[in-house]
Amino acid sequence: MDRVPASLMTDLTAGQRAATRMILESTDRFTVVQGYAGVGKTTQFRAVMSAISLLPEETRPRVIGLAPTHRAVGEMQSAGVDARTTASFLHDTQLLQRNGQTPDFSNTLFLLDESSMVGLADMAKAHSLIAAGGGRAVPSGDTDQLPPIASGQPFRLTQQRSAADVAIMKEIVRQMPELRPAVYSLIERDVHRALTTIEQVTPEQVPRKKAHGRRAVLWWNSRQSRKRR
Secondary structure: OOOOOHHHOOOOOHHHHHHHHHHHHOOOOEOEEEEOOOOOHHHHHHHHHHHHHOOOOOOOOEEEEEEOOHHHHHHHHHOOOEEEEHHHHHHHHHHHHHOOOOOOOOOEEEEEOOHHHOOHHHHHHHHHHHHHOOOEEEEEEOOOOOOOOOOOOHHHHHHHHOOOOEEEEOOOOOOOHHHHHHHHHHHOOOHHHHHHHHHOOOOOOOOOOHHHHHHHHHHHHHHHHHHHO
8 A cells, every 4th residue: 555544544643553554555575563562453453454445456455364362363353354363374374385285475464463472483484474475464562461482582583683664552542541651661661660650549540449459469468478488
């Protein structure tokens, strides 16, 4: 897409706009989206799908979502993305290759969500298969969230050591305004400032939930019990 229509960008944050433009306007084989928790990645996916739906059907790229968990797949599907697990994609595509077929991913855009949870071997296989088929891929995720169970941290290394363009979404939209400064402090690794901010937020500003309070008490009691052993 030469240019994303401005009408689709009006309700997006600066980070969401940057990511949407990069995904739709770049011709690079691989680009990357770093999105911290609560920045509205699902909203950003919807913007991408809305923009693509405006293209003539004969030139409209196919969009395939890949994610390591069924929960992430479901969230992508809720944004209108035809999504499946990364494992199922690797299995089916490699099976085609073993049967002598060459997958055709020309004019296909892959959105790889929760990429921080994907290990080196699976990420390398996915990128290799997509590139061999002529597709484009956009790994997205958060380097501060869960690391992969398998070895390697390819999503983090891609941002640190590759030449791929990276769009960063950092404007928090999920948390209540009173708690957003604490979240930004955690992103900056300043735990003391985050806790100080939270302590200053009163129950009148952000009502407490009893279930959360009980869990906090149980955690604290178990922590104190371990200290006494």
